[in-house]
Amino acid sequence: MIGVRYLFKGGIPMENIKEKLSDVLHHYVAIAIVVLYLFSGSTLNPIPPAQALVTKPVLQTNVQLKKQTLEKFSNTVYKPSVGLTDQELVQLLSYVGFEGNALKMAWAVAKKESHGRPMAYNGNRNTGDSSYGIFQINMLGNLGFDRKEKFDLDSNYSLFDPVINAEITYSMTKGGTDWSSWKGLTPKTKEWLAKFPTKSKE
Incomplete structure (x- = not known):
């Protein structure tokens, strides 16, 4: 077996x-x-x-950052007596397009006109004023009608938005190269130019 x-x-x-x-x-x-x-x-x-499953965080682009910052400036409720800080004003102006010497000039004019106060208003008609916002854009009479139509403004009060005010000023000055509507480089403007915050990022 x-x-x-x-x-x-x-x-x-x-x-x-x-x-x-x-x-x-x-x-x-x-x-x-x-x-x-x-x-x-x-x-x-x-x-x-x-x-x-791990995903890398998406970094904000410069465009997104500028958009968010400008929206913050527009959506902030400002008191009439309160102005933007020197740094905030530089940031606002640079984000709407001002660069180099044009940025410095824009900053000096805004400080001269309103000390950077978004809610600044001069309604003295004896001096020919009905001026709004950080650049004191004059909206008196036909001047106001023309500018409302040209810049598609719903109301003069829209100029209390510092972003709208700065954007219109950028257009009116041809990118900061023509300040004739603000009487150019006045002695007071020169004083403010000397105070431009050089440590700020342009």
Whole structure:
């Protein structure tokens, strides 16, 4: 009678059969690993689930930052006696387009006209004024009608928004190159030019 260790007629021991099957299995496993590696195009180290879900924060672009800052200036409720700080005024003017010497001149004119107060108003008609905002844009009579139409203003009160006021001034001065509507470089403007905050970012 053949023992349990010899199950085939050829008399091949069970140990030899197991060894051969193991060799065949290892052979095909090795082939499968190589195929997976070639088609994956990367290492075989899997990305941990927690790592795969991590997303990098999106950095704000300069355009987004400017937009948010200008919206903040527009949406702030200002008291009549309170002006923008020197740094805030520089930032506002630079964000609407003033650069270099034009930025310095715009800052000096705004300080001369209103001390940077968004709610500043001069209604003295004896001096020919109905002037609004940080640049004291005059809206008296036909001058006001023309400017409302040209700059699409719903009301003179829109000029109390420092962003609108600065943008219109930028347009009126051709980017800060023509200040004739503000009598140009007056002695008072020169005084303010000397006080321009040089540490501010233009």
